[in-house]
Amino acid sequence: VHPHGCIRPIADADPRVTSIDVARRAGVSQSTVSLVLSGKGRGRISARTEEAVRRAAEELGYRPNVAARALRTGAARSIGLVVPDVTNPVFGRVLRGAQASARDAGYTVMLVDVANDFSWQVASIEALRAAAVDGFLSFRVAAPEQAGAPVVVLEGAPAGVPSVIVDAERGTDLALGHLRERGHERLGHVASAIEAPTFAIRAERFRAHGGDERLEVAAAFTFDDAARAALELLDRPKPPTAIFCDDDLLAGGVYLAARERGVRIPEDLSVCGFDDLDFARVLSPPLTTIAFDAEALGATAARRLLTAIAGEPGPDREVVPVELVVRGSTAQQYG
């Protein structure tokens, strides 16, 4: 840090100072520089030499060349993250968490967005593989054999691959329990059209709570498609009095549909979402939803991946807890 408090500018540093330059300046050999800076000289290098090397490196603004290091060590110190949709704030938070874990360990994150087109997913992993990442964080799909590198799967739990999931089972139970407590018996479900274990669990729990399969509709992760699906539900001869949605985005679609049909939330229809996206609080009425710590999901997964890259053992499966956040979109149902 610069005396003035800002990051020390290294503008004057030659863009390509090598360890040889440092060695020359410190009056030692290049291998000594490597030894000192990698910390592997502990106890073998004299304090005076070490000091000289460090100062020379500092003065020259030396930065090790990652390509050379990667070539030599076979590790790029970067991990790949494949997200279904960067546009969804949840994944932004996941990325942020993963990034924090990775940075702490000196790793960088390469992000690939699949734009909800899962046929790209395998190709994307290929792209990252080509970029020589040391491991992958991947949503739902494992594609592990072809990765040829450690993988941690998020929101899915294929056998033999470590995974981190949010507790969708408990989340769904909380949501539906809440709805039933408030007297709702005709439950609807706007489900994700994307097939994934986490959504399968929600559908399963929905039925376990007495949800009628005929009141389940699937929608893509857009407001418009969710609205279309919700309209189907609202236009039934006996529409549901409460709707559980696999995501707040889908719940937003239900709001759109309700507005279109003049159905009042929560007086005529209760709505419960999942994920607690920021905008849920701004909806009118504010959306009741299931919250979890998306950054923790990313951070946990990244940490797990780093242990796998290090060849250390770790848990097969970690679970991020959920919480019910009751807001204004769920009301008591009478009669």
Next chain:
Amino acid sequence: VHPHGCIRPIADADPRVTSIDVARRAGVSQSTVSLVLSGKGRGRISARTEEAVRRAAEELGYRPNVAARALRTGAARSIGLVVPDVTNPVFGRVLRGAQASARDAGYTVMLVDVANDFSWQVASIEALRAAAVDGFLSFRVAAPEQAGAPVVVLEGAPAGVPSVIVDAERGTDLALGHLRERGHERLGHVASAIEAPTFAIRAERFRAHGGDERLEVAAAFTFDDAARAALELLDRPKPPTAIFCDDDLLAGGVYLAARERGVRIPEDLSVCGFDDLDFARVLSPPLTTIAFDAEALGATAARRLLTAIAGEPGPDREVVPVELVVRGSTAQQYG
């Protein structure tokens, strides 16, 4: 592509096939392999040899080692993108656009999220520099000298650095013109607390349209802080009849504040946002806002950066057009 239509699995490919392996199998020298696969053998390599090399590479599942290539060529074929906040859908879209451009050119994108803490920005660029990216896409701040690599600035226009901006001037003019047309004279402005050229322009236009400086308040990019700022405005002795917000997120805060004070939108207060985030349509009433193509912003910037990396000339400054989207949050003001 596999006969069955899916991506050909390369599971059985040895994770580290080198060009030497390919050469051995094809019965040629390693340099011939390099020549063929880089396409620089055009016309110099016989068709038979070329065919043999390509088949051998295919059969072995050969993938060039990027670290070695980067070391040799001095270019990593990757660009760095520093975004203020991955959690904001706008930046997700920008990233998506940038990614698409980069991928088309065979580049990968390294993303760093600064979590709206701009003191990190320089450090982040450092991190990317360490990761040996060939160039940077950076929001607002240039930090160009220390980059030591080409930079394209988004949403800012420092001298001497190519930049891509959205047409904030026209956007603000459209928004305020619309408000004035509807009879509003007491205009409020919930401005971004983050200092940036794009926001300076909006403030300048606000005043040019007769906006009163005393009806300007600044807020961080969160619903809560925007709500706090909006309350300040609503609690004035003579509150504004219409509020222009530097972002839809801030507009969301105005909705919260209005709800808290029992102020009806648009009857008592008109609100206009900026950015056309997805959730703007779901608000009640749907938010009038300024829209632009965020993916185009990212794609344009990435393309410009790639030309800069290639050492080719390009425009100093490109502008992404904006559009007014009138929805239900702005109404006629009588009297």
Next chain:
DNA sequence: TTGTAGGCGTTATCAC
């Protein structure tokens, strides 16, 4: 038309 050789900047194994 193809092969040989040198080196990109590191790390790591040895000698000294």
Next chain:
DNA sequence: GTGATAACGCCTACAA
């Protein structure tokens, strides 16, 4: 304690 030296895998003169 420190310094030669040999890879890592690829690209590219230049030689054949």
